[in-house]
Amino acid sequence: MDLRKSYSYFKDFFKELLKRDNWEFKKIMCIVSIVFSSLVAIIGFASVAMSVYIGDIFLRFLLGTIAILISILLFYSYIKLHKKKELASLIVFVVIVFLLAYYMPLFPPQYELKAYDVDASILKFMITSFILIIVGILGASFSMKPLYNFTSKSSQASAYYVLTVAILLILYPLVVIVSSIVSNGIGGISWEFLTQDVSRHGSKGGVFPAIVGTLLLLMGTVFIALPLGIGSAIYLQEYAKKGKIVRVIRIGVDVLQGIPSIVHGLFGLAFFVPIFGISLLSGILIMSFLTLPIIIRSSEEALKSVPQSLREGSYAVGATRWQTIQRVVLPPALPGIITGTVLGVGRAAGETAPIMFTAVVFMGAGTPTSIFDPIQALPYHLLELTRYIGAYPVDQNAWATALLLLSIVLGMNAIAIIIREKYRVEF
Amino acid sequence: MLLSRTLKEELIKYLFFCVAAVSIFIIFFIFFFLFQEALPAFQEMGWGIFSTKWNASNGPYGIGAAIFGTLIVTLGAMLIAIPLGILGAIFLSELAPHRLRIILKPIIELLAGVPSIVYGFIGIVLIVRYLQPSFDMLSGYSFLAGSLILGVMALPIIISMSDDAMKAVPRSYKEASLALGATKWETIKKVTIPSSISGISAAVVLGIGRAIGETMAVSLVLGNVMKIPLPPWDMFETTGTTLTSLIVNDMGEATGLHVNALFAGAVILFVIVAIMSISSNILQERVEKKFRGG
């Protein structure tokens, strides 16, 4: 009696299941499939990050389940569909996933690339996890389609899914870089580290002279680049708005901004070092060339955002152009100019290549007494420590220096962004 | 009184002009001195400067291998940075709700500010140490590591500039498309992206330029051997170098023609990157023209 009852219950259940228009069931299946596929992609990603092979059975289970889930969806919605292209691509997908589920575990643990003249091998976990990621993402985006009944909205949903995955992939290195530097570096930051000189190839002592050197370098850079930058921007925006010369200058500024920092460094070596020696002054001049285009660009933007009506109002009461610039145009543009300056200097703070041949030494600079003395600088210090990794026990100090440098540079960038957001004047 | 005032105004104008011309002056100055230092190498080597015959101690100094290395490592970086960067920019400009956007955009700008030496350090302590066992490589120093690092470094600039380009597409275009019954995604695909394609290409070109000129990070993870990595798909081998890392690594101990050859490398870098910057600039101007109509 009981058996028959449960049998008829199952029969009803399957009858209900086999109705293809069963919207609720389809929806649940879609969501299950999307969640499961995303999970598979995440497992694949974790497997890459941790260099672990997830195991034959687990791999078969994951791939097989995706294939089955999508086949069920196929049965429920695609079959009556007239879009043959989509149907075909889906069937191909399911077949491939089934094949992968069968063949992947048979893959040898290590595939030698020696046959191709390459001294490396592809390990099983690399291949399997990449396949998991791709199958997971594709599976999830295919499962979106029945959810919206194959209207244009379903391709929108798949596209949004891929975009979201992309932004997560972009943020991943940021999180890894910042978190590893903070967690490894924080232990090395101490009073001693901040106030003492370098000793024993950087494995002991601190970075005090490098901090001083970097600060001096930045101050000198602002001193030279800021007036030049603002002046150029004022000329480009206020005096000459069109014409060939302006176009040439604009392109020149772009080219200057694009010049690789090592090229700046070589130029300094060829030109400034014979005159000023390896010195703070050479470094300041090179860094000014490097930051100038950034300051010009952002000052121009700041001046551009001051509305024309303000200038006209000033002219109308008899002010000259220079008076107008001084009193009406510059004040509201100031936050923008400061933002650009901080951004430019922030970039200079982190640069190594321009100063490594022109201004810095690894140790022994102390606090320079004149601008013709060489300096120590944080980025160069980090470079030397990086080169010593493995040879001397410098790891702790290297992480700490990286943390210090990163916080100085990102701190300046953050200040610039805050200034921009806070004083953003809406005209 | 009137004369002196107009005179003063004129003087101020010329003063500013001179200041603005400084940038141009600097560029010619840099190019001139680089070229002067590179000239002996060009004279000595002729077209041989592009050959792959290199002997650091007594010549010949053909930097072909480094140029080839630069191309390969940049190509690898762009395979990562272009698709991810454009997808990220679409997310940021069209998809992200306002609240998420005002957090994400500064974070991505911050990412652009991370110094290259920090990327280099991370490249050694994280990426190289990860790749070596994962691919069973000899050392982990490789083009693969260089491309990964460069790809991550080029991402923010591509995202940020493409995002600006897409934000610059007039709202009225998007509204017109939506009002015709297009979904948001169709509008992005058929209106926003085609309208901002010059801006996006400008971003990509600039990103490539940056990647080519990037020095510290790449030089630390490449392994730096002056040899063409053949076969070309061999991203794993521990050999190879780029123009920038060749200069950084050899400059310290180079003498004579070797120095001149390194300067020749810098000249070539300068020219490539200048072409990139100028084409990016032209592409961006096309954007501005397009939206002004006509």
Add this chain to the structure above:
Amino acid sequence: MTSKNKIKMDIRNLNLWYDKSQALYDITVPVLENKVTAIIGPSGCGKSTLIRCLNRMNDIINKCRIEGSVIMDDVDIYEKKTDVVEIRKKVGMVFQKPNPFPKSIYENIAYGCRIAGIRNKKKLDEIVENSLKEAALWDEVSDRLDDSAMGFSGGQQQRLCIARALAINPDVVLMDEPCSALDPIATAKIEELIRELVKNYTVVIVTHNMQQAARVSNYTAYMYLGKLIEYGGTKQIFENPKEESTENYITGRFG
């Protein structure tokens, strides 16, 4: 209700907020089929906001909140399960400033059809020709279909935008101050066009130009400060307004 005066869209108790400030207060007004309904009122009275409610264009504005309903063909377009894309296919829109895509004339008009899934080249050609004829633009551009739309005059661009809206065969055409960026001759052409269109379509037009409302519309709604002050036949509103505010506006005492 006779078949002559069938209600096409019925706006009922519509309230709208931008963030915290309310922009529309309890608007209830019908839109009659195959008639021109004009919405007039001084700047900032919410007339553009109201017309954008009719095809849910306000959805894309941040922090915009809407209460009330708009019934079209017995369906509330603000109901949760209503597909906004379907609504916009039925309710076309023409904007204040001509906004053709930076593509060719042909591509501009074919855009909506392609979105709707029409791929057949022959059919597209036919639709493009018919829409351009309907928008009285065919004679001027028939030999330049592949030219960029950005090179044409403002009036031509606006008629192109109308043709683009007609190409997807909507029931209702919304026009948000379609002539405000145009010169008098182009304006006259558009007005003539509107009088033609109303034979096949239902038209809602927002205008700040009272003469224009008087010339083209059958019914007029007068709005002030986000409220609907008066609605009626255009003739009645202009000759014999019931409310003092309406009379003041129409006689030019303010606005």
